[in-house]
Each structure stands twice: as structure tokens, then as C-alpha cells.
Amino acid sequence: MEKIYMENNNHNRKKKIDGVSILAFFVAILAVVSLVAVGFNQITFATKTVQENQLPDNFDVKTETEVANKLLSNKSFPIMMHFAEISCEGDANGCQAGKKTFPIYCLERQKDTVDTKYELNADDSSITDVGLIYLMANLYPEVEMEPIEAIEGDNADHKVEMWISQALIWVYLKETGLDPTSALSETDKQNVFQSAFIKYGQNINEMNSDKVGYTNDESKYLVDYYKIKGTNMTAHQVYDKAMELHNVPYESAYGVSVVEDGDVTISQDEKYYFSKKLSVLENTSDKSIAELKSFSITLPEGIPDDTEIVDEQFHTIEDLSNLAPGTKFYIKVPVDSIEEAVDIKLDVVGNFDTLSARRFSAVNEGDFQQLTTLKNVTNGRPAEYDFELTPAPDTASKSSMAQTMYFIGLIVLLCGVGIVYANAKNAKVKE
């Protein structure tokens, strides 16, 4: 009986322990999930739209009046959207019946539109205005946008984002003078930023065929109502920053420089000199324009033998062609090989993932709107670093030699004086 009781007791305890363990396990899981969720909420990042295909150098363009018509056709700022149509295979990622379309933006509002084949502008295919590149990099379709308030319904057709993107590009081109023939009036500009019709959620709902449930909030304009997904930056703020970047020269929009830390040192056995600790700093106007992916180092010709680049642990870096951003390194120079002044000039190239804004024109047609879109490219930007060393033999004070000479001279002089004095005195006494 006693045995049975003990067994039961053990059994119950086991059960109890199992229950506690399971509870603890679930609490732990809950805690981890909560932490991850909190962490994710604190991270803000722009959501890039997936553009699997970069647009080729020529494509068919289709215009669509839906956005314009939906957007208050009687209220002065309609937008005709352009779509580049390219061939595709399968039925995934928006490919339908072997065709796929991408929104593409107009650079010349006052000109007519046409459905035709477009190709890269032969004379001037590259746009180097940093502000415009930034603007396009932070508007649809490069990033997804969303209303600042949670809404019900689907926003899959992106009509509002397209309207905002094209409208802001036109306003930017007018304000910066990049489109000198822009027919955009001050009223048009006001319409983009302040027009009453843009305030009304009802009107926005009209644009969205999917019946998104906007509220009638008169305190917000459309460009203030939409933000880059995953951030708190509204379309209006994107435009403002683009205007700030307008005067940044394209050459300095992104680049690298070599920064140094600490002092030049010599190894304990005094056989090697080490430069200051070096690293490559990314200087970019905005990460959305360009991002450093790697860098390379080239040692020049004619430097002392066995000069090499070493890492933070002073190990030789063999492959200097593909170093990760943030890598710190030293230049290591054998002391014995420095026979004359030498300037070790490092050539550093930062490899950036960046965006190129391209200009397209209608093929064999009249004077129609030019179009633009971005393309991902990889560009290298150079930097230099000089490490100058010179042999410096002992330039010690030579005073000890001079003092010895003084001393010897003085002793000899005094000896001479003593001898002369003693003999001259004796001679005088005897006389």
C-alpha cells in the first residue's frame, strides 16, 4: 500500500514537473516572439519593390488614362500614366499572356503622349541630377508607398502612388528648371501640394478602384498622406529632400575616402613600419542613391619590396580586390627597404550598387514626351591615400665632439702657458 502510494506520488510529481516544463517552454517561446516583434517594430526601412527585370534599352509604351480619369477629371491636374511593356515567360510576378508592364515616368508634361516603341535617347541617355535620381529612387515603383494611417481594403493597383510619383517628378522638373519648357502652372503646383480635391478621402477613393476606406481628413494633402512603406517619410518630405540634393554634383553624390586612426608604429623587432589604422569611409548623399558593397586596394609600382596590406591582426590580406566595407587595414613596410623618400600612394576603389536614371525617346515619331526610369548599376568611385616615409639617419647633437675639442685645446693651451711662464720666471730670477 505504501509502495503504491509512493508510486502514485512519484507519478503525480512527474506529471507536475512536465506541466511546469511545458508552461515554461511556452512562456519562453512567447518571450522570444515578443522580443523579435518589438525589435522588428523598431526597425524602419524602405520596402523596395521587386523589379526582377531591368528594363531593356527599348520597349513598347502603353499609355493609360485611368488614373487621369479617376483623378477628378474636372479638377485640373489629370495624369496620363505610361507603362513600359516587356515580354516575359510564365505567369508569375505579374506576367500575363507573355507581357509584363512597368510604370515609367514622363519628363516633359507639355508634350503629347503616344503609344509606340521607345528607345534610349541617342544623344543624352543619362540623367545626372542627383535630386531627380533620389526622387525617383524613393517613389513608386522603386519603393512601395502606403497611407500613413491604416486603411481597409486593397491598394494593389498603386494608382495613388503613380499619381504622386509623376506629379512630384513634374513639379521637381519645373522648380529646378530641368524642364525649361514645362507648362506646369503655379496652380498646378498648388494642386499637387495643397489643392482641396487632393485632401478629400472620397476623391482618393475614386482613384482606387479597390474601394480603399479613406477618411475625410482635411488636414492632410495627398503627398502628406502617403509615406514610404516601412518608414515615416512622406512623399512630400521625399520631394523636399530631392530639392536639397539638386545642387549636389553627380560626381560627389557618392564616393569613398580613406580615414586613418591612431599613429604610425614600428614592430617590436623594429623590422617593419605600420601605417595608421586605415578604413574606407562611404560618403553618400543618401543610401537610396548608392550603397557601398565592397572596395579594392591597389599598391603602386616602385614601392619598397615586400610592402603589403595587413589586417587588424597584422595578417597579410592576399585578395585586395574584394574587401568588405568596414574592413580595417594597415600598410606594412620593411624598414630596411626604405633607402630613399618614398610615397606609397594607395589607390582605393569603392564599388557601389547605385541607380542610373535613363532617358528614353519615341522611335521614329514626332516630338512626344521623353520618359525616364531607373536602372541598377555598379559603379566604382576612387580614393587615394598617401603614406610617405623617408630615411632619417641620426641627426644627433654634435656638441660632445665640440666640447672635447674645447677641452683638449684648453689643456694644451694651459700646458704651454705653464711651461713658458715657468721658464721665463726662472730666467728672470737668475738674472
Place this chain on the structure above:
Amino acid sequence: MPKMQKSKNNIKKSHLLLLGSLLIFVGIVTFSWRYLVKLKNEVFSEMKIAMMDVDVNEEIIREVPIVENLTPEEPQQGEKQYYIDYDKYLGVLEIPKIGLKRGFYNSDSKYNNLDWNVCMVKGSALPDVVNGNLILMSHSGNGYGAYFAYLYRLNIGDEASVTYNKQRYNYKIVNIYTVPKKGVVSIVRNYSKTTLTLITCTKNDDTSQTVYIAELV
């Protein structure tokens, strides 16, 4: 006999007087040796600087007639070839604040010797090289050849100049720093400026050298 001894004593005394006089002379010469050498040195230096001012083109750079048709690659007859006369000063360093005016030789010259002259470091650039760096060194202290003995009196903003090829290049000191004496010195300068670097031992410190960086103004 006493007469002979007296005569002997006189001779001995005269010898001793002669020896004493000789020692006095040698002592004076040894005692003032540094000043004499310095005086001679300054006189010669001034002469060389004066010569350099007068005939840079005619004497430092001379025309050398070319022997005709040695090889097809040889310069054609009538072409001029130049060489630098290493026995002449290449340039003159002046630092008014410490009263220094001293010529220096080309780095390949046999006279470009730290023990005798201000020394131009091989591999350093001449003053007319844009963004180049002319590096000069000399001893400190008070012995012969210690031309940079008073560099320690210089401060940032003080002026120095180098006369080279009849052009005067004026510099202003922008940085002074000390490095351990290890036989090699790291130059810290602005590489977008033409600079003059002066190196000597740190005053009252046998273990370090002081580097003075001056930029062209």
C-alpha cells in the same frame, strides 16, 4: 765645465720656451677650431651662394656637345643635353628667424653629406614639383655641421624659403611633430600642397627627431 753646463741649461730652457709657445699656439688653434671652421665654412658658403646667384644657367647646367652618329638612338647633332653640376649648390635654404642661410646639394652629389652640409633626402621632390615634398635634414647641437641647431626655436607660422633655379619659394611652417629615432620618419602632410620638410634631432632628447612641415605660400 760650469760654463758648458750653463750653456746647456740655456739651450734646455730655450727648447722648453719653444715647446711652451708651440703648445700655446696648438691650444689656441684647437680651442678656436670650431669657430675657425665655421668662419671658413660661412665664407665658402657665401661664395658658393653668390656664384649660384650669378651663373645658374651658365655653370650649373652646361651644354654638352654630342658626338655625331654614335647610334641611331643618339640625339641629333645640334641637340642639347644637360647635366647638373653636383659641385654647385642646388638650392639655398633660408630661415630668417634663426639667421640660417645655407646651400644644399643635389641628393646624388658626393657633398650631400649630413656631416658637412644640409642634406637633401634622396627621392624627395624639388621645390618646383607641384604637391611635391622637399626634405632637408641636418644635425642639431653646437658642433660643426649642426645647421639645424636652432630649429627648435621655430613655431607654426614661421617662415622659411628655398631658392632654386633662380626662383624663390616661400614656405610657412604648418606642423611640428616629434617621432622616435628609428632610422625612418613618417611624413604627415597635406598631399594637395607643395611642402618643405625639415628634420633634425630633438633638442635635449637623444631618442627622438623633430619634423617641421612647411607649406608653400
